[in-house]
Amino acid sequence: MSVRTGIVRMLELLSKAYGRQKWWPADTPFEVCVGAILTQNTSWKNVEKAISRMRKEGLLDASAILNAPAHVLEDAIRPAGFYKQKAQRLKHFCTHTYFNGISQMSLQDARAHLLSLKGIGRETADSILLYAFGKPIFVVDAYTKRIYGRVFEGKDSTALSYEEVRTVFEKALGKNTRKLNEMHALLVEHAKLHCKKSFPKCQGCPLLKMCNFGRNQA
Numbered sequence: 001m002s003v004r005t006g007i008v009r010m011l012e013l014l015s016k017a018y019g020r021q022k023w024w025p026a027d028t029p030f031e032v033c034v035g036a037i038l039t040q041n042t043s044w045k046n047v048e049k050a051i052s053r054m055r056k057e058g059l060l061d062a063s064a065i066l067n068a069p070a071h072v073l074e075d076a077i078r079p080a081g082f083y084k085q086k087a088q089r090l091k092h093f094c095t096h097t098y099f100n101g102i103s104q105m106s107l108q109d110a111r112a113h114l115l116s117l118k119g120i121g122r123e124t125a126d127s128i129l130l131y132a133f134g135k136p137i138f139v140v141d142a143y144t145k146r147i148y149g150r151v152f153e154g155k156d157s158t159a160l161s162y163e164e165v166r167t168v169f170e171k172a173l174g175k176n177t178r179k180l181n182e183m184h185a186l187l188v189e190h191a192k193l194h195c196k197k198s199f200p201k202c203q204g205c206p207l208l209k210m211c212n213f214g215r216n217q218a
């Protein structure tokens with residue numbers, strides 16, 4: 001089975017096992033952007049706490065973030081960690097990103113713009129593009145690399161670059177936003193439930209039959 005066919009099969013098997021994921025967990029596209037910035041180096045649980053505090057303080061829109069004194073914003077997002085740095089990143093994002101402008105830009109231009117902003121790396125930029133603006137791009141994270149390496153290469157591969165993995169998934173799934181959206185969300189779910197960093201639960205894994213790593217464990 002080629003890697004391309006394998007990725008399509010992976011999407012089918014994970015969808016069957018976990019159902020529709022309905023990502024990103026946010027009420028508005030702007031909230032997706034805030035969540036994507038806050039989730040750097042922390043768990044989603046902590047991001048949820050920070051967003052809930054921002055909501056209470058009326059800080060979930062760009063002008064509110066820009067007008068808020070730094071200490072008020074920092075205090076609201078404190079549960080997400082690195083709160084001083086993240087408060088600066090949020091303000092920087094709101095200063096330099098004309099929200100409606102991004103939706104009208106080409107994918108390449110929008111990505112280049114986001115990547116030019118301080119503190120926005122590939123994963124954050126692509127999460128914003130896919131989940132806030134519905135642009136057809138695949139988001140790669142540590143979970144994706146782990147599962148990809150184990151299934152197709154039979155090992156935890158550290159050599160894979162972000163762009164390499166993104167390109168392989170996009171070739172397999174095409175410019176289909178719904179599939180790209182679901183695939184990333186399903187991989188996150190799968191990494192949490194089965195393909196854990198240490199001691200993956202290969203028994204009962206929906207990908208076991210196609211996984212080189214899992215088959216070698218049996």
Ligand code: SF4
Pocket residue numbers: 147150151194195196200201202203205206207208211212213214215
């Ligand atoms: S079989 Fe094991 S290593 Fe392979 S995807 Fe499943 S949990 Fe991960």
